[in-house]
Amino acid sequence: MTRNMGALVDITKCIGCESCVVACRLYNGLEPGQDEEYGTARDGNAELAPNKWTVVRSCRTEKNGKQIRRFVKQQCFHCLEPACASACFAKALQKTPAGPVVYNEKLCVGCRYCMIACPFGILRFEWDKPFPRVLKCQMCLGRVTDGQMPACAAACPTGAITFGDRDKMVEEAKNRLAANPDLYTGQIYGLKDAGGTSWLYISDAPFEQLGFRTDVPQKPIPEYTWQVLRWTPFIFVGWGALLTGMYLYTKRRAGVHEEEEMYAAVDDDDGK
Amino acid sequence: MKDCNDDVEKDVEKKEITRRTFLKMAAGTGLLAGLTGALAGCADKSPEHAGGKGWLPYQYNVAGNLPAQVRGRVPIDADNPSIVRDDRKCILCGQCLEVCENVESVFGYYSLPVVDETICINCGQCSMACPSGAISERDDTQIVFEALADKNRFVLVQTAPATRVALGEEFGLAPGTWVQGQQVAALRRLGFDAVLDTNFTADLTIMEEATELIKRIKGEVRKPLPQFTSCSPGWIKFCEYFYPELIPNISSCKSPQQMFGALAKTYYAKEKGIDPGNILSVSVMPCTAKKYEARRPEMNASAAYWKRGDLRDVDVVLTTRELARMIKEKQIDFTALPEEGYDRLMGEETGGAVIFGATGGVMEAAARTAYFLIAGQEPPALFLNLTPVRGLAGVKEAAAEIPGVGTLRVAVSHGMANGRKILDAVREGRAPWHFVEFMTCPGGCIAGGGQPRTAVPPTDAVREQRLAALYKADASLPKRKSHENAEVAALYRNFLEHPMSELAEELLHTEYHSRADKLKRLFAKVV
Numbered sequence: 001m002t003r004n005m006g007a008l009v010d011i012t013k014c015i016g017c018e019s020c021v022v023a024c025r026l027y028n029g030l031e032p033g034q035d036e037e038y039g040t041a042r043d044g045n046a047e048l049a050p051n052k053w054t055v056v057r058s059c060r061t062e063k064n065g066k067q068i069r070r071f072v073k074q075q076c077f078h079c080l081e082p083a084c085a086s087a088c089f090a091k092a093l094q095k096t097p098a099g100p101v102v103y104n105e106k107l108c109v110g111c112r113y114c115m116i117a118c119p120f121g122i123l124r125f126e127w128d129k130p131f132p133r134v135l136k137c138q139m140c141l142g143r144v145t146d147g148q149m150p151a152c153a154a155a156c157p158t159g160a161i162t163f164g165d166r167d168k169m170v171e172e173a174k175n176r177l178a179a180n181p182d183l184y185t186g187q188i189y190g191l192k193d194a195g196g197t198s199w200l201y202i203s204d205a206p207f208e209q210l211g212f213r214t215d216v217p218q219k220p221i222p223e224y225t226w227q228v229l230r231w232t233p234f235i236f237v238g239w240g241a242l243l244t245g246m247y248l249y250t251k252r253r254a255g256v257h258e259e260e261e262m263y264a265a266v267d268d269d270d271g272k
Numbered sequence: 273m274k275d276c277n278d279d280v281e282k283d284v285e286k287k288e289i290t291r292r293t294f295l296k297m298a299a300g301t302g303l304l305a306g307l308t309g310a311l312a313g314c315a316d317k318s319p320e321h322a323g324g325k326g327w328l329p330y331q332y333n334v335a336g337n338l339p340a341q342v343r344g345r346v347p348i349d350a351d352n353p354s355i356v357r358d359d360r361k362c363i364l365c366g367q368c369l370e371v372c373e374n375v376e377s378v379f380g381y382y383s384l385p386v387v388d389e390t391i392c393i394n395c396g397q398c399s400m401a402c403p404s405g406a407i408s409e410r411d412d413t414q415i416v417f418e419a420l421a422d423k424n425r426f427v428l429v430q431t432a433p434a435t436r437v438a439l440g441e442e443f444g445l446a447p448g449t450w451v452q453g454q455q456v457a458a459l460r461r462l463g464f465d466a467v468l469d470t471n472f473t474a475d476l477t478i479m480e481e482a483t484e485l486i487k488r489i490k491g492e493v494r495k496p497l498p499q500f501t502s503c504s505p506g507w508i509k510f511c512e513y514f515y516p517e518l519i520p521n522i523s524s525c526k527s528p529q530q531m532f533g534a535l536a537k538t539y540y541a542k543e544k545g546i547d548p549g550n551i552l553s554v555s556v557m558p559c560t561a562k563k564y565e566a567r568r569p570e571m572n573a574s575a576a577y578w579k580r581g582d583l584r585d586v587d588v589v590l591t592t593r594e595l596a597r598m599i600k601e602k603q604i605d606f607t608a609l610p611e612e613g614y615d616r617l618m619g620e621e622t623g624g625a626v627i628f629g630a631t632g633g634v635m636e637a638a639a640r641t642a643y644f645l646i647a648g649q650e651p652p653a654l655f656l657n658l659t660p661v662r663g664l665a666g667v668k669e670a671a672a673e674i675p676g677v678g679t680l681r682v683a684v685s686h687g688m689a690n691g692r693k694i695l696d697a698v699r700e701g702r703a704p705w706h707f708v709e710f711m712t713c714p715g716g717c718i719a720g721g722g723q724p725r726t727a728v729p730p731t732d733a734v735r736e737q738r739l740a741a742l743y744k745a746d747a748s749l750p751k752r753k754s755h756e757n758a759e760v761a762a763l764y765r766n767f768l769e770h771p772m773s774e775l776a777e778e779l780l781h782t783e784y785h786s787r788a789d790k791l792k793r794l795f796a797k798v799v
Contacts, residue, residue, distance in 0.1 A: 012385035017347040069388035157344020
């Protein structure tokens with residue numbers, strides 16, 4: 001599988017049943033913590049956690065003067081050029097060819113640079129563990145490379161989550177927007193945000209009102225640091241060359257000075 | 273002369289292995305070996321796995337506990353008064369969705385996106401179908417236990433007809449075992465101050481509703497026919513969501529539970545000299561929707577009567593399952609209890625009230641009394657065994673001759689998917705009936721969302737046993753018609769005056785409101 005897979009979440013179709021949350025927990029073997037309530041949609045209070053890789057947050061807002069409630073599934077966006085993978089110097093986070101951005105706990109050193117880098121604030125650290133990991137959705141890599149859809153998409157009863165080639169998902173989103181211009185806002189979240197993400201969203205309420213970060217740059221995050229980092233080899237080689245040159249020059253000068261001194265006329269008071 | 277170069281040559285020739293050089297060699301080898309080993313450990317041991325020749329974290333080779341086929345589930349709000357769900361137990365079997373969509377025709381009968389409410393009629397059939405028990409009723413037993421321990425509070429309880437043929441199942445008895453007497457005894461031992469019977473108000477409901485039906489037929493009340501029963505709160509909410517234009521057809525009578533609640537804090541409190549503010553009005557119901565019904569804002573007739581805004585007609589609703597848990601928690605040996613009778617004033621029943629728990633039972637009880645009220649004479653034997661309205665067929669129809677009126681045509685349905693057939697006929701103007709009974713739960717209240725989970729999902733076999741028990745009890749009671757209830761007669765004589773009097777309208781009748789703005793309804797489900 002070499003094509004980047006993607007998912008389209010249609011917020012107008014979500015009823016807040018949280019089948020996706022349960023499916024994710026079952027597939028990934030996530031255990032609820034002690035004293036933790038595992039109940040139904042908590043009206044926007046559901047938070048991502050090391051043992052909750054996807055949550056459904058409910059947002060109350062207004063549309064045409066009427067109170068509405070929309071449910072938003074939140075999980076890792078699996079960016080096309082992930083900032084977390086770029087920030088990780090241990091290569092614990094990597095973008096796979098199939099699309100999912102996957103985490104290897106054996107390589108992770110727990111520095112949390114990835115958490116700072118992520119523009120969506122998705123990664124969650126295990127603060128209370130002695131050997132902490134930083135966990136997030138893995139887009140069910142085992143299933144996706146096997147040709148299946150992730151567990152959450154498989155469980156959804158209304159078809160709010162569609163899965164397939166990212167390009168096809170973009171096309172599907174555009175088709176829906178064109179077919180229902182009065183319903184949708186016209187924006188596809190994730191099309192260009194952070195340089196493009198694998199998880200795309202379409203909605204009938206503005207994304208700012210649904211808790212999405214709309215100030216995320218429209219180009220890939222690693223591109224910012226790339227402006228500086230791409231000079232590294234040149235600086236490395238160039239500086240080395242410069243220093244080597246200076247060294248050779250100063251050595252030659254010192255050598256010449258020594259020789260001159262050796263063969264210089266001895267200034268004798270006697271004049272012999 | 274000694275050349276300085278000679279010393280150097282000598283040292284170069286004599287390259288001996290000292291302790292120091294040996295240790296250096298050993299360290300170097302060890303370092304090299306260790307480095308090689310560490311690097312080798314990072315090699316990809318499973319080259320041709322998910323991700324191809326790439327690298328894959330070991331833990332994601334495990335498939336986890338996801339069932340082979342997952343199906344979605346019904347949405348349940350966190351503040352749903354009737355049911356709660358424990359997500360740790362959900363196995364994504366999809367049975368809740370099946371029932372909600374196919375048996376109750378709620379899920380899928382509205383177009384998306386939603387507005388702001390989760391469309392739920394609180395019937396609890398999802399909890400009856402859930403194989404892992406993830407969905408269950410909201411537990412209100414602690415509130416009742418606290419009130420029972422409080423000496424200052426007068427805790428009275430009413431019991432629905434359907435609970436007395438099912439409560440025994442929680443203690444190992446066969447489905448349909450008649451445990452009316454033991455239930456009363458258990459409630460007394462739990463500490464309830466008065467144990468009363470919803471059957472009393474079931475008879476009262478028949479008096480009010482039959483009177484209303486006659487008025488509608490005669491044109492004395494300007495409301496359309498057919499008249500719909502109104503004792504099933506799940507059905508009421510369903511009508512408000514999906515058929516609000518037919519709300520005028522619904523009888524204005526409250527359900528027996530709510531009539532009881534209104535009288536408990538007015539009639540009963542006055543007769544017994546109790547401060548209504550001290551009364552905790554509890555009910556034991558086979559139904560989860562009753563928890564929602566008790567909280568409907570308009571269900572506070574006693575507050576209006578006393579002009580005290582803090583009164584609610586029914587404070588707490590317990591399901592049959594919750595009562596069983598309370599009995600077990602207090603370690604009462606249920607099967608060894610003696611049979612006891614209800615307290616007086618609001619504890620008398622007739623056969624007509626007992627069969628309220630059956631599908632077709634309300635209809636049969638109403639027919640018995642309607643005949644009497646219209647014809648002025650007792651109904652013939654047919655009305656005491658109205659077989660066309662009995663049984664588990666989804667939609668039942670009957671026609672009966674009533675002298676002075678002609679043919680009374682009635683229909684009965686249970687399960688809202690069946691109810692839709694009648695509602696669509698009424699909407700389209702092709703309804704030949706005068707009176708229609710709607711029950712939300714298949715089989716009627718005996719298979720309500722709060723009943724013991726003897727069979728998961730509920731089976732017709734269990735339903736038949738419970739139904740048979742109700743009809744058997746009806747046949748063996750000395751009084752089988754609601755108008756023969758002496759306590760009901762006393763209530764009219766001493767308090768209400770007559771059916772549909774002004775006071776009766778205030779306490780025992782109610783209004784409904786359209787919920788059409790909460791959804792965009794569909795008459796055929798979205799596939």
